[in-house]
Amino acid sequence: MDITDASGYPGSAEQVFSPENEEQVVEILKRASSENVPITVMGALTGVTGGGAPNGGWGLSLAKLRRLDIERGRAIVGPGTLLREVQSGAAASGQFYAPDPTENTSSIGGNIATNASGSRSFRYGATREHVLALRVALLDGRVIEVRRGQPVNFEVPSLPLPRTTKHSAGYRLAPAMDYVDLFIGNEGTLGVVTQAELQLLPAPGEILGGVVFFASQEAALDAVDRWRATPGLRMLEYLDGKSLNMMDVAHRAALMIEIEGDADLDMAGTLENDSWFATSGADRERFRQFRHSLPERVNARIRRSGFMKLSTDYAVPIEKNREILGIYQAKLQRAVGDNFVIFGHIGDAHLHINTFSDSPEQFAAAKAVTTELARDAVSLGGTVGAEHGLGKRKAHLLEIQYLPAEIEAMRAVKRRFDPDWILGQGTLFPCYNTSSL
Ligand SMILES: Cc1cc2nc3c(=O)[nH]c(=O)nc-3n(C[C@H](O)[C@H](O)[C@H](O)COP(=O)(O)OP(=O)(O)OC[C@H]3O[C@@H](n4cnc5c(N)ncnc54)[C@H](O)[C@@H]3O)c2cc1C
Incomplete structure (x- = not known):
């Protein structure tokens, strides 16, 4: 059967299993292992890199593992539980689950496997910073429970990290690292998360949300620099003029903000009268939907x-x-003309580019320039994957980020957990020819 995710990756599986509990997950993994059948873990399939779309073999859907126990300071969550269920469960108890990777129909298992982040990571960090413990089913039939502070029990080298506030491309490796950190961001290539203990924070008080418009990109960038250090600022998102155009708004640039508590923002250079501000949850939800309507x-x-x-x-x-x-704007304009939009998490220097193609030639030009821009980002100390993981569609970018010896160190860890290389085939380490995708 055909299976895709939000990236449109053309995946397929001979069979999809939907276990109802951890024991069944273990049985399916053991069977896949003994029969040497490739198996791909599927969350809610909102991923944008093809990680959850199988390259043949079996699919393993975690959708039925939906435990959600809210306690003071923590939640015990099944991997198939949706982000929005955790967020609303936390809110109903007067608490707050901080990560907000925009697509709230994604699953917690998928969020952990991709180290998802989104807009609020500007203040609160990515999913990684909010995972207290994990249960993980392995291909050899074991289920391990790992807690924060528990180091890996085998040797791993130290791999360089980019100088960014977010990173989700390849395994995080460092000697005596937390075991939890190995499984966060592993994109379903090392094991299956069957349960997570997540940190809940006290709910913040009043929140001011805003969509602030500007007459020019320069004015918006000046505001980013001025506002970045504002106490309580938890979101600083950018929409370029082309993005606004797609959303039927006729301004040149916008910043979306959320501030916890009182704040006095310097509105110089903004189109204050045209901008939208709100303190009610309902209005902030309207702004969220406005932002979400762009992707x-x-x-x-x-x-x-x-x-x-x-x-x-x-x-x-x-x-x-x-x-x-x-650099993005100059090279994109040369390569694809006006057929692109730039938007996203400018507070973390993390902007998404999307290109549009109407012919194979345009598609080839867009593919070439976006790969070239990956090299530019890395040469400035950046990352090729800040929050989505690399999946199958972007697995070729790993070698732009890391040296061959560093990738080999990751592959060695992969072989330790999956000697026959059957889990998440094609994700992170391309073993199929995906160069045309
Ligand atoms: C409109 C839109 C906006 C988005 N905005 C953001 C954003 O702002 N920030 C952001 O970070 N992402 C964003 N995303 C991407 C996506 O929502 C995230 O990557 C999300 O974490 C994927 O979760 P999922 O449950 O859909 O996982 P899937 O797509 O099903 O899988 C993603 C990866 O996780 C693995 N996986 C899933 N469950 C498990 C498990 N239990 N154990 C081990 N591995 C597992 C899969 O094998 C796969 O490699 C957006 C997507 C859309 C469509």
């Missing part, structure tokens, strides 16, 4: 064109924010 519109336009989605997830060190935006 949806982008995806719809790409689907209509019949070409695969070509988008980026690169981030750079904060001080390189303007430099990389200038």
Whole structure:
């Protein structure tokens, strides 16, 4: 059967299993292992890199593992539980689950496996910072429970990290690292998360949300620099003029903000009278939907064109924010004309590019320039994957980030958990020819 995720990756599986409990997950993994059948873990399939779409073999859907126990300071969660269920469960108890990777129909298992982050990571960090413990089913039939502070029990080398606030490309490896950190961001290639203990924080008080418009990109970038240090600022998102155009708004640039508590933002250079501000949860939800409608519109336009989605997830060190935006715009304009939008998490120097193609030639040009921009981001100290993982669609970018010996160190860890290389085949380490995707 055909299976895809939000990236449109053309996956398929001979059979999909939907276990109802951890014991069944273990049995399926043991069977896949003994029969040497490739098996791919599927969350809610909102991923944008093809990680959850099987390359043949079996699919393992975690959708029925939906435990959700809210306690003071923590939640015990099944991997198939949706992000929005955790968020609303926490809110109903007067608490707060901080990660908010925009697509709240994603599953917690998928969020952990991709180290998802989103807009609030500006203040609260990525999913990694909010995982207290994990239960993980392995291919050899064991289930291990790992807690924060518990180091890995085998040797791993130290791999360099980019100088960014977010990173989700390849395994995080460092001697005596937390075991939990190995499984966060592993994209379903080392084991299956069957349960997570997540940190809940006290709910913040009043929150001011806003969509602030600007007459120019420069004015918006000046505001980013001025506002970045504002106490309580938890979201700082950018929409370029082309993005706004797609959302039927006629301004040149916008910043979306959320601030916890009182704050006095310097509104110099903003189109204050045209901007939208709100303190009610309902209005903030309207703003969230406004922001969320952009990737949806982008995806719809790409689907209509019949070409695969070509988008980026690169981030750079904060001080390189303007430099990389200038590089993006100059090179994209040369390669694809006006057929691109730039938006996203500017507070973390993490902007997404999406390109649009109407012909194979345009698609080839867009693919070449987005790969070239990955090299530019890395040369500035950045990452080729800040929050989506690399999956299958972007597995080729791993070698832009890491040296061959560093990738070999990751492969050695992979072989330790999956000697026959059957879990998440094609994800992170391309073993199929995906160069045309
Ligand atoms: C409109 C839109 C907006 C988005 N915005 C953001 C954003 O702001 N920030 C962000 O980070 N992401 C964003 N995403 C991407 C996506 O929502 C995230 O990557 C999310 O974490 C994927 O979760 P999922 O449950 O859909 O996982 P899937 O797509 O099903 O799988 C993703 C990966 O996780 C693995 N996996 C899933 N469950 C498990 C498990 N239990 N154990 C081991 N491995 C597992 C899969 O094998 C796969 O490699 C967006 C997506 C869309 C469609």
